Amino acid sequence: MLTKLEYKHASKVSAYISDTALMIGRSSRHILRNTDQLLGAFFQPIMFLVLFVSVFGGAIEQSLPEGVSYVNFLMAGIIVQTVAFGSTTTAIALTNDLQKGIIDRFRSLPMSNMAVLNGHVISDIFRNSISTTVMILAGLVIGFRPEADFYGWLGIIGLLLLITLAFSWLSAIIGVLAKSVEAVQWLTFVIIFPLTFASSAFTPTDGMGTVLRVFAENQPITQMVEAVRALILGQPLGDYGWLAVMWCLVLIAISIPITYVLYKRKTTE
Amino acid sequence: MSTKNTAISVKNLKKSFGENEVLKGVSFDVPQGTMLALLGPNGAGKTTTVKILSTLLKANGGSARIEGHDVSTDPDKVRGVIGLTGQSAAVDELLTGRENLIMMGQLYRLTKKSAVARAEELLIEFDLTEAANRPTKTYSGGMRRRLDLAVSLIATPPIIFLDEPTTGLDPRSRLVMWDIIQRLMDNGTTILLTTQYLEEADQLADKIILINNGIVAAEGTAAELKQKIGKDHFIVTFASKKHYDSARTALKGKITQTNDDELQIHIPIKGTGKDIQAVLKTLDSEKIPISSTDIHKPTLDDVFLNITRKEK
Numbered sequence: 001m002l003t004k005l006e007y008k009h010a011s012k013v014s015a016y017i018s019d020t021a022l023m024i025g026r027s028s029r030h031i032l033r034n035t036d037q038l039l040g041a042f043f044q045p046i047m048f049l050v051l052f053v054s055v056f057g058g059a060i061e062q063s064l065p066e067g068v069s070y071v072n073f074l075m076a077g078i079i080v081q082t083v084a085f086g087s088t089t090t091a092i093a094l095t096n097d098l099q100k101g102i103i104d105r106f107r108s109l110p111m112s113n114m115a116v117l118n119g120h121v122i123s124d125i126f127r128n129s130i131s132t133t134v135m136i137l138a139g140l141v142i143g144f145r146p147e148a149d150f151y152g153w154l155g156i157i158g159l160l161l162l163i164t165l166a167f168s169w170l171s172a173i174i175g176v177l178a179k180s181v182e183a184v185q186w187l188t189f190v191i192i193f194p195l196t197f198a199s200s201a202f203t204p205t206d207g208m209g210t211v212l213r214v215f216a217e218n219q220p221i222t223q224m225v226e227a228v229r230a231l232i233l234g235q236p237l238g239d240y241g242w243l244a245v246m247w248c249l250v251l252i253a254i255s256i257p258i259t260y261v262l263y264k265r266k267t268t269e
Numbered sequence: 270m271s272t273k274n275t276a277i278s279v280k281n282l283k284k285s286f287g288e289n290e291v292l293k294g295v296s297f298d299v300p301q302g303t304m305l306a307l308l309g310p311n312g313a314g315k316t317t318t319v320k321i322l323s324t325l326l327k328a329n330g331g332s333a334r335i336e337g338h339d340v341s342t343d344p345d346k347v348r349g350v351i352g353l354t355g356q357s358a359a360v361d362e363l364l365t366g367r368e369n370l371i372m373m374g375q376l377y378r379l380t381k382k383s384a385v386a387r388a389e390e391l392l393i394e395f396d397l398t399e400a401a402n403r404p405t406k407t408y409s410g411g412m413r414r415r416l417d418l419a420v421s422l423i424a425t426p427p428i429i430f431l432d433e434p435t436t437g438l439d440p441r442s443r444l445v446m447w448d449i450i451q452r453l454m455d456n457g458t459t460i461l462l463t464t465q466y467l468e469e470a471d472q473l474a475d476k477i478i479l480i481n482n483g484i485v486a487a488e489g490t491a492a493e494l495k496q497k498i499g500k501d502h503f504i505v506t507f508a509s510k511k512h513y514d515s516a517r518t519a520l521k522g523k524i525t526q527t528n529d530d531e532l533q534i535h536i537p538i539k540g541t542g543k544d545i546q547a548v549l550k551t552l553d554s555e556k557i558p559i560s561s562t563d564i565h566k567p568t569l570d571d572v573f574l575n576i577t578r579k580e581k
């Protein structure tokens with residue numbers, strides 16, 4: 001051996017941070033190199049956007065407030081839905097890791113194993129930023145005209161970061177529990193699809209039946225969508241702002257410990 | 270009690286999965302700088318043992334110390350001194366070979382600079398420079414194994430666990446792997462290797478432990494184990510039943526085993542020359558013609574089959 005090896009003598013906290021940074025680097029590379037998935041991140045949201053605007057635009061526009069176009073209304077909904085679907089990458093990546101020997105390798109290293117979870121969750125932000133940017137650009141092409149000012153945009157970015165973290169940590173629970181990547185795919189689909197449809201993401205809730213409407217108006221996705229929508233349209237946030245933030249924080253606060261415990265149990269027999 | 274020269278010390282290790290008692294009290298020591306081969310049929314508990322020693326599994330009973338650190342109470346210390354090459358190659362498939370090495374090096378707490386330099390060194394040593402910038406999912410089985418081993422060596426740990434490092438490799442890749450393992454031993458690394466190939470244990474290990482039915486069924490050097498099974502045998506085959514029978518009469522008392530179908534007699538011999546000469550002399554003076562002769566040296570396979578058969 002030629003090299004004299006030098007070790008970092010880091011405190012527990014800084015070791016945890018540097019392990020997490022390494023794992024974010026790893027997961028981000030995964031996102032960039034998984035070309036099929038990346039293409040999906042580009043085209044799926046665009047497809048949704050164009051389909052919704054062209055198919056439902058005419059019908060729904062009539063029930064919108066004066067002067068609000070459907071594409072302006074829809075944008076918030078479709079961004080939140082995309083972020084929700086985007087966060088399933090965490091579940092898929094985790095299930096993948098757990099099925100392969102790589103987790104055993106990580107566990108035999110003197111590293112913090114929770115860093116693996118953090119890496120997947122935080123790198124979702126990276127992926128979701130790509131998707132969201134692409135979608136906003138596509139929206140601009142087909143007539144999206146946001147009214148948000150500079151602070152409005154800051155609010156949108158901050159809120160989307162929180163929403164991403166909330167969905168990704170929830171997704172991590174599924175990732176630890178699921179037995180296969182296929183299971184993750186249908187599981188997240190049957191959870192996210194109905195939840196986003198039974199919300200104000202794509203249509204105003206006024207036209208829904210009573211039961212559905214009460215559910216839709218009070219579930220977290222609606223609060224998130226309405227908050228993002230108000231910011232995009234430059235309208236007052238009302239209660240939606242703090243409700244959305246609270247929902248995100250609650251979901252994060254619940255799902256992080258659950259994920260940690262499940263992960264720990266799964267990886268120590 | 271950990272003596273300074275014992276790298277791995279295992280005492281009465283027990284592990285069950287539900288009703289399935291996999292380890293029923295396994296004990297062994299591995300002195301620093303030596304190689305122990307853990308031999309056993311499929312499902313004997315080799316991987317289970319390695320996983321317990323590398324802190325991936327918790328034992329139900331007994332104790333294990335690595336360089337004096339207890340695996341159950343001090344797992345972090347243990348992880349700092351071991352490298353593990355598991356049964357399935359544990360490298361990141363989407364990262365390149367070089368990225369894998371550097372990342373793992375940093376996770377071992379090497380500085381970035383050290384990790385990069387050490388990665389280059391290992392890529393050269395393991396003949397992976399050409400493939401260094403390709404994602405490892407494009408690697409062949411042999412390359413992946415080599416990278417996997419390189420990854421476990423990134424921080425030059427004094428103790429290495431190799432769980433069936435050559436299973437599924439073609440003969441050439443196996444030889445390359447053996448060569449690498451031999452070099453590791455020359456550098457003074459303590460190695461615990463599991464294998465199903467007796468030849469591998471015979472070639473590489475200082476000491477062999479045979480696990481069967483959850484206990485240590487036999488242990489010793491390859492030579493000692495072979496000795497337990499018996500000496501070398503001189504085997505003489507005859508062309509006809511008549512000659513075979515006359516030979517049995519002539520050599521009565523010396524023969525330990527006969528084979529009526531093959532018309533063969535087995536005579537234990539010490540060394541080679543004298544005993545064989547005596548046998549041939551007797552047969553010659555009795556005018557008994559020989560069809561062919563053979564010398565059988567006991568192999569580890571004999572030991573293996575003998576012990577696993579007896580236990581069943």
Ligand SMILES: Nc1ncnc2c1ncn2[C@@H]1O[C@H](COP(=O)(O)OP(=O)(O)O)[C@@H](O)[C@H]1O
Binds near residue numbers: 269289291312317
């Ligand atoms: N996680 C587990 N859960 C239940 N049984 C297991 C588990 N891991 C191993 N076993 C069982 O323990 C036994 C020993 O397995 P293993 O240590 O992998 O054997 P070897 O590596 O010698 O082939 C087998 O019967 C196997 O089915």
Ligand SMILES: [Mg+2]
Binds near residue numbers: 315433
């Ligand atoms: Mg095994």
